Amino acid sequence: MNAHLTNASSRSIIDTIVRDVADRNPGEPEFLQAVHEVLESIAPVLVERPDYVEAGIIERLVEPERQVIFRVPWTDDRNRVQVNRGFRVQFNSALGPYKGGLRFHSSVNLGIIKFLGFEQIFKNALTAQGIGGAKGGSDFDPHGRSDAEIMRFCQSFMDELYRHLGEHTDIPAGDIGVGAREIGYLFGRYRKITNRHESGMFTGKGVAWGGAEVRTEATGYGTIFFLEQMLARRGVALDGQTAVVSGSGNVALYAIEKLQQLGARPITASDSSGYIVDENGIDLELLKQVKEVERARVSAYVDRRPAARFVAGGSVWDVPARFAIPSATQNELDEAAARTLVRNGVVAVAEGANMPCTPEAIDVFSEAAVLFAPGKAANAGGVATSALEMSQNASRQRWSFSDSEDRLRAIMVAVHDQAYEASERYGSPGNYVVGANTASFVKVADAMLAQGVI
Ligand code: GLU
Numbered sequence: 001m002n003a004h005l006t007n008a009s010s011r012s013i014i015d016t017i018v019r020d021v022a023d024r025n026p027g028e029p030e031f032l033q034a035v036h037e038v039l040e041s042i043a044p045v046l047v048e049r050p051d052y053v054e055a056g057i058i059e060r061l062v063e064p065e066r067q068v069i070f071r072v073p074w075t076d077d078r079n080r081v082q083v084n085r086g087f088r089v090q091f092n093s094a095l096g097p098y099k100g101g102l103r104f105h106s107s108v109n110l111g112i113i114k115f116l117g118f119e120q121i122f123k124n125a126l127t128a129q130g131i132g133g134a135k136g137g138s139d140f141d142p143h144g145r146s147d148a149e150i151m152r153f154c155q156s157f158m159d160e161l162y163r164h165l166g167e168h169t170d171i172p173a174g175d176i177g178v179g180a181r182e183i184g185y186l187f188g189r190y191r192k193i194t195n196r197h198e199s200g201m202f203t204g205k206g207v208a209w210g211g212a213e214v215r216t217e218a219t220g221y222g223t224i225f226f227l228e229q230m231l232a233r234r235g236v237a238l239d240g241q242t243a244v245v246s247g248s249g250n251v252a253l254y255a256i257e258k259l260q261q262l263g264a265r266p267i268t269a270s271d272s273s274g275y276i277v278d279e280n281g282i283d284l285e286l287l288k289q290v291k292e293v294e295r296a297r298v299s300a301y302v303d304r305r306p307a308a309r310f311v312a313g314g315s316v317w318d319v320p321a322r323f324a325i326p327s328a329t330q331n332e333l334d335e336a337a338a339r340t341l342v343r344n345g346v347v348a349v350a351e352g353a354n355m356p357c358t359p360e361a362i363d364v365f366s367e368a369a370v371l372f373a374p375g376k377a378a379n380a381g382g383v384a385t386s387a388l389e390m391s392q393n394a395s396r397q398r399w400s401f402s403d404s405e406d407r408l409r410a411i412m413v414a415v416h417d418q419a420y421e422a423s424e425r426y427g428s429p430g431n432y433v434v435g436a437n438t439a440s441f442v443k444v445a446d447a448m449l450a451q452g453v454i
Contacts, residue, residue, distance in 0.1 A: 005053065010046040013053055014039045021062050028111025030330055034118045034355060035062055041437035044426040049445070055453070057445045064117065066090040069110065070160040072138055074152045076145075086157050088136035088164055088172075091117040094447035095125055097168055098134035099383060101175030101204075104182065106141040113137055115330070116175070119354055120383070122440035123376040126415045129387030134170055136161070142177050154185035162190050167200035167393070173386050174204045176329065179250065180216075199393035203386035212389035214404040215382075220254025220352060221405070222381015223325060223373075225412035227350040228262065230371045230432070233420065236347060239263035244321040244341075245282075246270045247328035248291045248298050251352040251379065255325050256282050268316050270328060271298045275316040278308035320344035327352030335360035342368045351375035362433065377419045377436040384411045 005013075021035050039058065046053055072084040087110060090098040100120040103113070113135050121133030140153055164170055174183055187202045187209075205211035214221070231238055241264050245252050248269040256266040265281045276282075276298050283305055290300045302310045317324065317337035324346050326333045330353065333341075338361035341349070348371035351357060355375055357365075365372045385408055392398060399407070422442075423435030448454075 005047050005050050007043065007047055010043045010053075013046065014043055014058070017058050017062065020059075025111070025114070028114060030115035030355070031111045031118065033331075033359065034115040037355075037359065037433070038118070038122065038437045038441065041426075041434045042441050045438050045441060045445075049442075051449065052445050055449050057448050060448065060453075061092065061121070061444065062118075064089045064091045064114065065093060066164075067110070067114075068136075068161075068164055072140065072153065072156050072160070074149070074156045076149055082153075084138045084140040084153070086136070086138045086160060087113045088161060088170070089113045089117040089134060090164070090170055091133045091135070092121045092444065092448075093132035094444055094451060096130040096132045097166075098170035099124055099131035099173075099386065100134040100136070101173045101383075102178045102182075102186075103135070103137035103175040104140045104142050104177030105137070106139055108137045108139045112330075116354055119376050121444060122437065123380045124383055125440035125443040126377055126418060126436060127380050127384040127387060127411060128414065129384055129411075131171075131383065131387055134172075135175070136172060137175065137178070140177075142182070147181070150182060151185045154182055155189045158186050158189035158193070162193050165190065165201050167198050167390070171201055171203060171386070171390065173202065173383070174250070176249065180204070180206060200390045203389040205389070210389075210393055212385060212392055212404060213399060213401040214408055215385045215389055216250065217254040217257065217405075218385035218408055219251045219379050219382030220256070220327070221258045222384065222408055222412045223251070223255050223327070223350050223352040223378045224258035224262065225381065225409050226373050226378040226416055227323065227325070227348060229413055229416035230348060230350070230373055233430075234371065236371075238323075241265065241322040242267055242320075243323040243325055244268045244316060244319045245325045245327055245352075246275070246316045246332060246356070247326075247353065248287065249327070251382075252325075252327040253284070253288060253291065255327055255352050256284055256287070259323075259325075260284065264323070266325075267321065268319050269298055269301070270316045273297050273299060274310055274312040274314060275319075276301050276308055276310050277319055278305060280307055315340075317341050322347050324349045325352050326356035328356065329353055330355045331358050333357045333361050335364055337361065338364035342370060346370055349373070350378045352379050354379065366431065371430075372432060374433045374436050376440070377415050377432055380415050381408050381412055384408065384415075 117135035419435035422439035
């Protein structure tokens with residue numbers, strides 16, 4: 001093995017790779033952003049591990065193992081043929097079968113799926129559940145579509161995707177636009193095509209047909225468990241404090257629920273039309289009714305809750321609170337929003353969504369010594385509970401809600417501790433971005449090294 005690299009040579013290796021990734025992946029800014037963030041963190045690892053450099057680990061890591069792009073034709077309710085584009089990026093399987101959700105949203109393109117798949121590699125490594133990283137989806141927009149249209153779309157999507165899946169190969173789950181309804185249609189079609197009731201090939205299934213308790217709640221709950229750990233280290237209480245939460249999907253709803261259970265007061269939720277502020281604390285039953293049952297906009301909440309207000313457009317980050325939980329989508333919290341939060345006294349930010357804070361926003365938090373939990377650590381509870389679902393499917397067991405929640409909490413404590421310890425080990429104590437990136441990178445890199453040039 002070569003002698004150790006210097007800091008400068010390790011940085012210059014990384015810079016060259018980042019430039020190369022930019023040249024080879026034009027028009028994919030989110031993917032470059034995700035790659036940049038991880039590679040920026042790992043210079044101190046390379047200083048100690050020139051064998052990673054010699055084995056081309058980083059060059060291999062930034063290139064997906066397989067990328068599938070396919071046509072998804074379907075017929076709408078007016079009998080017109082519609083065509084969408086489907087994606088599955090199987091990014092890395094060194095630690096286990098490909099694992100990661102499907103996103104149905106009009107903004108989906110290859111670069112978005114690659115950023116999500118890349119993040120998923122490291123997030124999944126942090127869970128220590130033996131799962132590789134992948135992501136998929138489509139530019140299909142489920143809004144305003146009937147159940148019958150959603151079903152036909154999901155069936156057509158699976159008509160192509162099924163050949164790439166399997167309980168030991170690639171296991172999808174939900175993400176934005178893919179919830180219980182879509183997973184039901186997708187799983188049903190897979191079962192029909194393959195003639196196998198292969199429970200472990202999809203997670204997020206209905207609890208009555210192979211799904212796991214707490215999977216629905218897991219991403220939101222896990223984010224708050226992570227926040228709790230971060231605060232405990234600094235001796236800051238969660239109880240009695242206000243929180244501003246963005247989004248109103250699965251992550252936001254269950255982050256709100258867990259915040260309330262732990263005695264905090266979440267006061268906002270949002271969607272693409274604007275945000276609601278309820279200073280008395282969000283009425284979660286009402287918000288669930290609006291979003292999950294009626295599938296309506298958040299503004300419908302204030303119609304039944306006169307003390308609350310709806311702000312059309314605008315930024316939810318203008319609302320002062322002690323904690324911020326961005327749980328909507330990528331790059332929803334920029335530098336200006338971060339400055340506003342800091343000015344208003346925020347003490348901790350935990351990312352429920354994937355990459356919701358821009359790099360500039362993260363810099364603002366770090367300069368202001370605000371605790372910051374990156375999504376790949378803070379929101380790992382969702383995919384971790386997917387792995388618990390896979391375990392239950394493989395052993396034909398069913399664990400209770402409280403048993404599953406205890407396991408989730410233990411996993412989040414371990415994710416937190418690993419990230420914290422790695423942040424110390426690599427010279428940035430308390431910097432969870434560095435901690436999460438280095439701890440997970442080392443796990444994936446070691447597995448790749450052991451398995452040869454693949
Ligand atoms: N889409 C989720 C995530 O971003 C869950 C993935 C899964 O459960 O496979 O981690």
